[in-house]
Amino acid sequence: MNQICRKTLVLLFLIVPLLQIIAAQNNIDSLRFALQKDTKNPTILNDLATALIPDSISEGRKFALNALAIAKNTENPEEQARALYTIGDSWWYEQDYATAIGWFGKSATCWEKVGNQLEAAACYNEMGYSCVEIDRFDEALRYFKKSLQLLLEINDEENLAAVITNIGRVYYGISKYDSAIFFNEQAIALSDIPGREDELVTSLGNLGLVYKTMGDYEKALEYYTRAYEISKKMNFLLHTAIDLNNIAAVYLAWEKYEIAAGYFWQALEIDKQLDDLAHTEMTLSNLASAIQSLGYPDSALAMFQESLAISEKLGRYGNSAIKKINIGTLYYEAGQYQEALQYFIAATETAKQLGLRHVTAGGLQNVGATYSALGNFKEAETCLDEALATATEIGVLSIVSETHETRSILYERMGKPQQALEAYRNYSTIKDSLFTEKSQAKLAEMEARYETEKKQQQIEILLKDNQIHETDLKRKQTALIGLSAGLLILLIASSVITLLFVQKSRANRKLVEKNLELMRQDDEESKPVKTGLRPTAIKDDKIEGIINALDRLMKRDRVFSQAQLSLSDLAEMLETNTSYLSKAINENFNSNFSTYLNNFRVREAQKMFANQQHKSMTLEGIARSVGFHSRSSFNTAFRKFSGVTPTVFIKNLHEITKTKNFENTLQNS
Secondary structure, X not given: OOOOOOOOOOOOOOOOOOOOXXXXXXXXXXXXXXXXXXXXXXXXXXXXXXXXXXXXXXXXXXXXXXXXXXXXXXXXXXXXXXXXXXXXXXXXXXXXXXXXXXXXXXXXXHHHHXXXXXXXXXXXXXXXXXXXXXXXXXXXXXXXXXXXXXXXXXXXXXXXXXXXXXXXXXXXXXXXXXXXXXXXXXXXXXHOOOOOHXXXXXXXXXXXXXXXXOOOHHHHHXXXXXXXXXXXXXXXXXXHHHHHHHHHHHHHHOOOHHHHHHHHHHHHHHHHHOOOHHHHHHHHHHHHHHHHHXXXXXXXXXXXXXXXXXXXXXXXXXXXXXXXXXXXHHHHHOOOHHHHHHHHHHHHHHHHHHOOHHHXXXXXXXXXXHHHHHOOHHHHHHHHHHHHHHHHHHOOHHHHXXXXXXXXXXXXXXXXXXXXXXXXXXXXXXXXXXXXXXXXXXXXXXXXXXXXXXXXXXXXXXXXXXXXXXXXXXXXXXXXXXXHHHHHHHHHHHHHHHHHHHHHHHHXXXXXXXXXHHHHHHHHOOOOOOOOOOOOOOOHHHHHHHHHHHHHHHHOOOHHHOXXXXXXXXXXXXXXXXXXXXXXHHHHHOOOHHHHHHHHXXXXXXXXXXXXXXXXXXXXXXXXXXXXXXXXXHHXXXXXXXXXXXXXXXXXXXXXXXXXXXXXXXXXX
């Protein structure tokens, strides 16, 4: 561990870390043999743990923990620090980054105590990188700067570029692309000397990734191609394959699938020439994605299966879980649900065993969707509930949103319109927040690009400051370019906002349509609708009587319209006590008294809107007529139950009515 680890952004797909296998199998065997002769040697234990961890994480951690205990007992601080680092690395490979940070921190403290600042800097670098993985960017920046400080103190120029590159990654992670470009350019400058071509290629790849994310594909290709040319010239075959993958990724994002597939094929040939199974697995998966996009699912399936076989052979079971989801998706899209289900279940079980909760949540969502398509609604609901709980706990909003959408489809198939509406409303709300984040990120990208171009223009002006006339002309050109860029940003921003508005409008209309359908079904039903029904401790005959009487009070007598209605008032009407009534409402309608009451009030308001009563009454008047104290409380409750505000509901109701009238006119003509 005498060099800073460069865990930096180089490749496009999230499933393949760019780490070579540390030791061949014969090295592991020789270390095991040496350990048999000297079972209490912490150096051998640490060496063996380091060799094992990429592919046998639990076994490697066991040896590292043993090394740590022996190093403490024998007062060997260097091997103690090594063991602490290796344990942290094992948690990093399991993607438990928070735990990894703690172990790396202990290792850094040990190295600083023995005066080894280089190893301490490596630990702080790992801490920073782990923070980036869990979006703790402020902490990441602090650790990277600490690593940089230690390297500067010992005048270690060799590892500066790696840490500076990682600082660039932090700014990339928070969408400050202008700063990300700056730090990657510094890393390139430090690496652009003979003998450091491998670092230069990596830094060029990282800068290409920033431009690719910004949507500047031509600039991204410029840096990726430069990296490729250096790798080819230096005969860095592994880097050459990586660079070809990166170039292909740009064309894939550009939706130029045939060109992308061509570059992936070239990368695959090099991987096989090197007999590098790890990279062959990665490239095959990337190529399969391109082939799938070209409309050849059978060929894509064969490639995913070949990639899966390699990941299983290498013991990279996390990767194999993702491959199984890819294969399951292909079967699902082809309508082969039983085959899809087998792969989704296998992927989910593997992810659970490995503790890969992100993959587990996605797998469960796919399993639930497939059970739903097969008509096994009970299993579908169970899986989707578990997927939602897992995704919510780890904060993966995209999976939370997709799961709510899948639940909405499931409940529609089950004939549960109330739950379908609630699920769709949740999906719509979360998707809105994701749209907002994406639009903000897009605007940040455009701002970064504009700032970068502006800085470049300012540099050019300063370089020619002694030429007055040329400078004058340049300033005018800069102003013109700046104005044009600003107008372009406004134009693109307007397009983004317009797109989001259209998507939001469509979601709102669908919510209103679902509410109208639910209203229609409620009108057709004569018995009370019990949502979220759970087993109750109250006797069936007595609870049935209370619920029926409660339903009559609400639907026939409309007691909900009494603004001052309380739980005790309602209990008195039903000749029961408040605790008994509260429990009956909770256990039969899965809600408290206030929520139960407001549901009827909102539904009544929707009926008044449908009957055009809002044309002769104000919104405040309607709110008070259904039992709300104020318009603000009405708006809050209406949005909670309907997913939209009263104003949006009325607007979409008017459009839906116009559309139906037009369709009826066409049918009658």
